[in-house]
Amino acid sequence: MSHRHATGLNRRELLQVGYSGLLGLGLPAVLGAKSAAAETHRASGPGAGKAKSVVIVFLTGACSHHDTFDMKPQAPAEIRGEFKPISTAVPELQVCEHLPKLAARAKQYAVIRSLSHGDNNHLMSTHHVLTGTKQPGGFFDKVASRDDWPCYSSALSYLRSVADAASVRSKAENFANTRGGDADAGSVRHGLPCGVNLPTFLVEGPLTWPGQHAGFLGAKYDPWQITADPNKKGFKVDALTLAPGVDVTRLAHRRSLLGELNHQQRTLAGIAEARRMTNDQQLAFTMLTSSKLARAFELHRESDAVRDRYGRNTHGQSLLLARRLVQARVPVVQVNIGRVQTWDNHGNIFPTLKNRLLPPLDQGVAALLDDLAAEGLLDETLVMMLGEFGRTPKINKGRGRDHWGPCFFGVFAGAGIRGGQIIGRSDATAAYPLTTPFSPDDIGATVYHALGIPPEVEVRDRVNRPVRLNRGKWIRRLYSGNAT
Numbered sequence: 492m493s494h495r496h497a498t499g500l501n502r503r504e505l506l507q508v509g510y511s512g513l514l515g516l517g518l519p520a521v522l523g524a525k526s527a528a529a530e531t532h533r534a535s536g537p538g539a540g541k542a543k544s545v546v547i548v549f550l551t552g553a554c555s556h557h558d559t560f561d562m563k564p565q566a567p568a569e570i571r572g573e574f575k576p577i578s579t580a581v582p583e584l585q586v587c588e589h590l591p592k593l594a595a596r597a598k599q600y601a602v603i604r605s606l607s608h609g610d611n612n613h614l615m616s617t618h619h620v621l622t623g624t625k626q627p628g629g630f631f632d633k634v635a636s637r638d639d640w641p642c643y644s645s646a647l648s649y650l651r652s653v654a655d656a657a658s659v660r661s662k663a664e665n666f667a668n669t670r671g672g673d674a675d676a677g678s679v680r681h682g683l684p685c686g687v688n689l690p691t692f693l694v695e696g697p698l699t700w701p702g703q704h705a706g707f708l709g710a711k712y713d714p715w716q717i718t719a720d721p722n723k724k725g726f727k728v729d730a731l732t733l734a735p736g737v738d739v740t741r742l743a744h745r746r747s748l749l750g751e752l753n754h755q756q757r758t759l760a761g762i763a764e765a766r767r768m769t770n771d772q773q774l775a776f777t778m779l780t781s782s783k784l785a786r787a788f789e790l791h792r793e794s795d796a797v798r799d800r801y802g803r804n805t806h807g808q809s810l811l812l813a814r815r816l817v818q819a820r821v822p823v824v825q826v827n828i829g830r831v832q833t834w835d836n837h838g839n840i841f842p843t844l845k846n847r848l849l850p851p852l853d854q855g856v857a858a859l860l861d862d863l864a865a866e867g868l869l870d871e872t873l874v875m876m877l878g879e880f881g882r883t884p885k886i887n888k889g890r891g892r893d894h895w896g897p898c899f900f901g902v903f904a905g906a907g908i909r910g911g912q913i914i915g916r917s918d919a920t921a922a923y924p925l926t927t928p929f930s931p932d933d934i935g936a937t938v939y940h941a942l943g944i945p946p947e948v949e950v951r952d953r954v955n956r957p958v959r960l961n962r963g964k965w966i967r968r969l970y971s972g973n974a975t
Contacts, residue, residue: 533943537970538907540943542873544817545643545906547825548810548856549621550878551693551700552613552835555892556900557882558844559587561604561921570884570920573841581911589849592857593902598911599860599869600904601969605915605924608880608931611894613831614700616879616931617693621702621825623935623946623961635701637709637953643938644686644823645705645712646960649950651685652712683784686714686823687816690721690809695831707952714823721790721808728788787819788812800858807855814862817872822942828852834878838889860904869905873941875934877901884920897923901934906941908969932963940965 534540562576576585579597586594610616614633618626622640626633693700705712719726801807806828813824836843863869881899882892898917916925936946939961946961
């Protein structure tokens with residue numbers, strides 16, 4: 492027998508409405524526009540707290556520094572490769588001939604040529620770069636687990652949730668004994684996730700790349716993962732799409748009905764997962780009814796000229812979507828430029844870079860920087876582009892380059908960073924830094940510094956032990972202009 496509510500919906504119909512969004516357990520905590528965490532945890536120094544958003548352009552698989560931003564034209568042929576360097580808007584900087592648009596915008600960004608770490612494994616290195624900490628218990632091809640460190644958006648979400656909970660408790664005595672759920676409820680009203688990763692999830696066969704989620708902080712703080720191609724006609728995100736014929740008013744009625752159904756399920760009240768599911772339902776409803784967030788995904792609202800300027804390909808449209816999410820005030824957006832092995836060019840590296848990878852990257856990132864600058868958002872958005880490591884100096888027999896952790900590059904722009912500079916130097920073959928190397932820990936500290944979070948702040952692991960979030964040092968040279 493079908494039990495029908497006054498709204499005209501039976502329970503089955505209710506549970507089918509936006510099901511992936513309403514009951515999806517991977518949704519993160521959402522954030523208030525002015526979180527109490529900004530008062531509780533405050534970084535200091537140039538650029539501290541300037542970033543309202545962070546965009547991570549992740550070159551998954553690891554882009555060759557020799558063939559892009561740290562070219563060695565005087566090295567032997569087996570080192571320098573097939574590409575020629577070209578001049579940029581900064582006299583001291585040359586980049587690959589296949590990056591002409593980024594060459595013209597060199598005054599907007601800084602290039603670090605002395606990033607370094609000790610791993611040559613994709614999974615461990617990805618975790619290190621995307622969390623700012625080595626993978627706990629890391630070993631070759633160690634897959635993602637809840638023992639991992641949290642990615643940047645997850646740590647931010649956690650700290651803001653804790654601060655929001657403290658703020659709630661200080662305002663009302665009846666909240667004195669609340670837990671994280673009340674903090675979420677205070678943030679949900681804004682309808683924004685703390686982090687969005689797109690357009691791919693880094694997984695291949697049995698291997699799930701670590702560094703993509705909240706790790707030991709728990710699924711509650713995972714970033715929101717988009718696995719749809721923004722370049723495809725009719726692109727949409729199902730969790731933000733109401734069922735046909737359902738408007739916000741009707742959704743509110745369904746929300747009331749779901750509340751009644753949940754109330755009747757008293758036998759589940761004591762199960763922690765059931766309580767968390769209630770929080771997720773609250774989250775999903777807020778997202779579904781947030782026009783600000785939903786409109787960010789409506790790429791069809793952009794003119795053809797704008798979409799063409801970013802490039803009619805997955806990379807370009809993903810970067811355009813990142814700009815729209817920044818406009819919607821999503822704090823951390825990660826754009827994976829390809830799948831897990833896209834930049835892992837062990838063979839045929841030069842035609843692959845020339846014909847398939849560098850042109851769309853050049854076009855899309857240049858358009859992103861242009862738009863952020865034109866709209867006054869670059870001053871409050873940290874943009875960083877890098878992979879998990881570099882490539883070997885010597886070209887192998889397959890005309891490719893292999894994994895190389897000791898030296899690689901990163902491009903950084905916005906949020907107080909002084910553009911038009913080169914930071915650090917590598918040796919004659921770009922094998923090792925000649926100047927002080929910067930580790931992924933330092934990259935993480937810089938991200939937190941830009942967000943206004945001192946990296947020494949403590950978070951709680953799965954057994955409630957206090958652990959220091961990051962042990963790196965934020966990269967002062969990005970802000971000072973002292974490039975040596």
